[in-house]
Amino acid sequence: MALEIAAWSATSPFGHGHDAFAAGVATGAPAPAAQVSDEWFPGPDTAHLVPDFDIQDLLGRKGTGVMDRTTALAVHTIGLLGEQDQRVRIDARTGVVLGTTSGSTLTQFTFTAHSLTRRKPYLVDPAQMPFALMNSAAARGASWHGLTGPNTTLAAGRLSAVAVLRYADRLLRTGRASGLFAGAAEEYSGPRALLERRAGNRARLGEGCAVLFVRAVPEGNRSAAATVVALDTRLAGDGEQRAALTASLRHALTGVAPEEVWGLAVSGVDGVESEAVREVLGMPVERVVEPSRLVGDTGAASGVFGLAALLALAERAGAARGRVAVATAVERDGMVGCVVVRLPGGPVGEGSGT
Structure with missing residues (x-):
C-alpha cells in the first residue's frame, strides 16, 4: 500500500x-x-x-x-x-x-x-x-x-x-x-x-x-495529488546541519535519478537546504520554492506549506508529471528531515519509507 x-x-x-x-x-x-x-x-x-x-x-x-x-x-x-x-x-x-x-x-x-x-x-x-x-x-x-x-x-x-x-x-x-x-x-x-x-x-x-x-x-493509483515515496529525519550536532540533511536526502532519494527531481521546497534556514540538495543531486533543481519568502516564517506550518506549494505548482506544470518533488526542513534544535513525493502522471514509487 x-x-x-x-x-x-x-x-x-x-x-x-x-x-x-x-x-x-x-x-x-x-x-x-x-x-x-x-x-x-x-x-x-x-x-x-x-x-x-x-x-x-x-x-x-x-x-x-x-x-x-x-x-x-x-x-x-x-x-x-x-x-x-x-x-x-x-x-x-x-x-x-x-x-x-x-x-x-x-x-x-x-x-x-x-x-x-x-x-x-x-x-x-x-x-x-x-x-x-x-x-x-x-x-x-x-x-x-x-x-x-x-x-x-x-x-x-x-x-x-x-x-x-x-x-x-x-x-x-x-x-x-x-x-x-x-x-x-x-x-x-x-x-x-x-x-x-x-x-x-x-x-x-x-x-x-x-x-x-x-x-x-493500492500501488499504481493515479488519481492522487501525490504519493509519498520516502520520509526521513536526522539529528545534527552543532554546525552539522548540512551534513545531516545531506545524509537524510541521500537515504530518502535512494533509487531516484537526479533528473527525476522536478521541485524543491525549502524552509529557508541559512541556505543549508539548497546546498545539501545540490550536493546530493549534483545538478540544479528545475523548480525551487521558499514558502517563508512568500508567506513568512510559519513555524510548524512551513513544511506543509512547502508541500502544498509544490503540489500547486505541479498542477500547472506539464514538466512535473510523473516526477519527484522534495520538501526539506531544518529546525534550530538540530533536527533535519525531508519528504519525497511522486507527482501524478507517471510511475508510482514503492510507498512511504521511514
Whole structure:
C-alpha cells in the first residue's frame, strides 16, 4: 500500500482555500505584509497575516468566544478541505493528525499572566483553559466537523510535515484510520514574535494552516495529488546541519535519478537546504520554492506549506508529471528531515519509507 495525498487546502496570507494559495504561489511574489504590535511585543513588527480572518464571522458565535487563532485556523482549513474537494471521503475512522510548535502562544501567555495578576483566588477564565493546551486545534478541529477517528497532536516544529505524514502512515497501515486530515497550523501573535526574536530569528513571521487529506491506496493509483515515496529525519550536532540533511536526502532519494527531481521546497534556514540538495543531486533543481519568502516564517506550518506549494505548482506544470518533488526542513534544535513525493502522471514509487 502507498500513502497517497488525495487533496489539500490552505488558509494563508494569500487568502482562504486551495485556489487562493495556488494563485499566490504561482505569481512568485510575497503576500501582503502588515505592521503589527501588541502589549507583548510593542514592536512595531511586520508580519504576513491571513486576510479577512475574523473567527466569529467565519465560524459563528457558538463555541468561539475565547477560541484562539491557531485553533480557528485549523477548524477553518479542515472545513475548507472537507467541503470543497470531492476526493475527501469521510467515515467513522477518519481522523486528524496536526503538527504544532507548542499550540497558541498567545493563549498560554495570557492564561499564565491572568493566574498571576487577577484578584485572588486567581480568577482565570476557565473557558480559556482548553485552548491553552497544545492539542486544542486538533481536538476542536475533529469535534467541530464530526471526525471520530484517531486524533493526534505532534509538537514537531518545522519538522511537522515529516512527523504528521509518518504518524499518518502508521495509522493507515495498521488499519486504525481510513483517511486523515494531516497538516499543521501556526498563528502570529506578540508572544510568538517575542520568543522568536529572543531566539535570534530575524525572519519576517507569518501565519496560517495547511492540511493534506491522506489515505492508503493500492500501488499504481493515479488519481492522487501525490504519493509519498520516502520520509526521513536526522539529528545534527552543532554546525552539522548540512551534513545531516545531506545524509537524510541521500537515504530518502535512494533509487531516484537526479533528473527525476522536478521541485524543491525549502524552509529557508541559512541556505543549508539548497546546498545539501545540490550536493546530493549534483545538478540544479528545475523548480525551487521558499514558502517563508512568500508567506513568512510559519513555524510548524512551513513544511506543509512547502508541500502544498509544490503540489500547486505541479498542477500547472506539464514538466512535473510523473516526477519527484522534495520538501526539506531544518529546525534550530538540530533536527533535519525531508519528504519525497511522486507527482501524478507517471510511475508510482514503492510507498512511504521511514
